[in-house]
Amino acid sequence: MAEQAPPAFKMAFRRAIGADDDELEANPRSRSALLRVAVRTGAPAGDVDTAVLGLPSLPGGR
Numbered sequence: 001m002a003e004q005a006p007p008a009f010k011m012a013f014r015r016a017i018g019a020d021d022d023e024l025e026a027n028p029r030s031r032s033a034l035l036r037v038a039v040r041t042g043a044p045a046g047d048v049d050t051a052v053l054g055l056p057s058l059p060g061g062r
Contacts, residue, residue, distance in 0.1 A: 008045050012037035 016034035023030050050057060 005046060006041070006043040008041060008043045009038040010041055012039050 013036075016036050018035075019027070019030040019033055
């Protein structure tokens with residue numbers, strides 16, 4: 001079985017946070033807004049292959 005890398009982030013809250021009643025009253029468009037919070041761990045960020053994601057290559061090999 002392949003070894004799994006440690007997670008680079010941990011979720012601060014179990015669920016997404018929505019606007020409260022005061023925010024909805026002041027800003028009705030906030031009813032569809034959801035906030036998700038993640039905290040960075042000490043694990044290194046993983047490498048990303050931009051070609052797999054279909055992203056263009058940047059000049060300079062980045």
